[in-house]
Amino acid sequence: MITIGVLGLQGAVREHVRSIEISGAAAVVVKKAEQLEGIDGLIIPGGESTTMRKLMNQYGFMEPLREFARKRKPIFGTCAGLIILAKHIEGFEEPHLGVLNVTVARNSFGRQIDSFEADLEIKGMEDPFTAVFIRAPHIIEAGEGAEVLAEYNGRIVAAREGQFLGCSFHPELTDDHRLTELFIEMIKESLRAKAV
Numbered sequence: 601m602i603t604i605g606v607l608g609l610q611g612a613v614r615e616h617v618r619s620i621e622i623s624g625a626a627a628v629v630v631k632k633a634e635q636l637e638g639i640d641g642l643i644i645p646g647g648e649s650t651t652m653r654k655l656m657n658q659y660g661f662m663e664p665l666r667e668f669a670r671k672r673k674p675i676f677g678t679c680a681g682l683i684i685l686a687k688h689i690e691g692f693e694e695p696h697l698g699v700l701n702v703t704v705a706r707n708s709f710g711r712q713i714d715s716f717e718a719d720l721e722i723k724g725m726e727d728p729f730t731a732v733f734i735r736a737p738h739i740i741e742a743g744e745g746a747e748v749l750a751e752y753n754g755r756i757v758a759a760r761e762g763q764f765l766g767c768s769f770h771p772e773l774t775d776d777h778r779l780t781e782l783f784i785e786m787i788k789e790s791l792r793a794k795a796v
Contacts, residue, residue, distance in 0.1 A: 602787050605630040605639035609655040611647030611680065615772035619780040625787075633664040641787040642668060646679030646734065646770050649706065653684070653696050662697075669699045674763040674790050676783045682766035683737050690740060700764040701743035702756075707735050720769075722750045722758060725778055731757070731769035738768050763790050 606616040608629035620627040620643075628639055636642065642665075644652075656662055669675060677685040677700070684696040688703035715735070719728035731752070739756035742748050750758035750767070757768040758779075763786060771779040 601626050602641070602784060602791075603628055603639045604784070604787070605635060605642045607642060607644045607652075607661075607681075609647075609659065609661075610652050611645035612770060612772050613645055615770075616643050616645050616678075616780075619772045619777050620784075623777045623780045623784055625784050631659075633659065633661050636664050636668050639673075640791060641674040641676070641783060643783070644675065644677040644681030644684050645772070646681060649680040649683040649696070652680055656684075656696075665697055666699075669697065669764075672763055672790060672794075674765070674783065674786045675699070676765040676779075676786075678767055678772065679734065679736055679770055682739075682768060685764055685766050686739075687743065700759065700766050701746045701761050702739045702759050702766065703741045703743070704737045705740050706737050718752055720750045720752060720757065722779075723747070724749070724782070729771070729776055729778060730774055731767075731771070732773040733757075733769050736768040739766075760786075 602625040604620045604625050605628045606613050608631045617627040685700040686704040687698045687701050690705040720731050722729045742759050746759045746761040748756050
């Protein structure tokens with residue numbers, strides 16, 4: 601069975617675990633860097649990206665996460681997780697992990713009070729996906745190799761590049777598990793490629 605870790609430093613961890621299990625994979629809450637060794641893919645949940653980075657530094661996660669990415673293991677970042685994955689962050693000189701070739705703007709959909717839901721057309725999905733936006737970032741630009749999967753009002757809100765997937769919204773806060781299922785498919789692809 602495929603095992604997916606959810607970075608358990610901050611954010612909607614339980615909801616991601618539920619979505620993974622409903623989608624037919626095993627879920628592990630990752631609180632120590634050593635746990636990265638035993639998983640096939642990782643979800644970096646929403647939360648507050650600056651706080652999350654501080655906790656990653658504090659618990660020695662940055663280099664093990666970079667190594668995880670170098671091993672071509674899939675990573676899915678939602679909301680703040682997208683900011684952690686992005687190669688460029690508007691107004692910041694340095695990225696966090698810097699593995700997904702996109703430029704993001706933080707909090708571009710307003711504050712907590714401005715949270716909303718919207719139906720999105722996501723590439724490869726027949727029916728609209730109801731997305732929950734909470735203090736969400738958006739992708740200003742998808743660079744070379746990054747495929748745009750969804751837009752909202754002209755702003756890019758989901759993209760994929762190789763084994764990296766990022767979205768502005770919180771797919772785990774709905775009963776629609778298609779993005780988690782897409783991520784599981786990405787992990788299967790990655791495992792098949794390694795087996796060749």
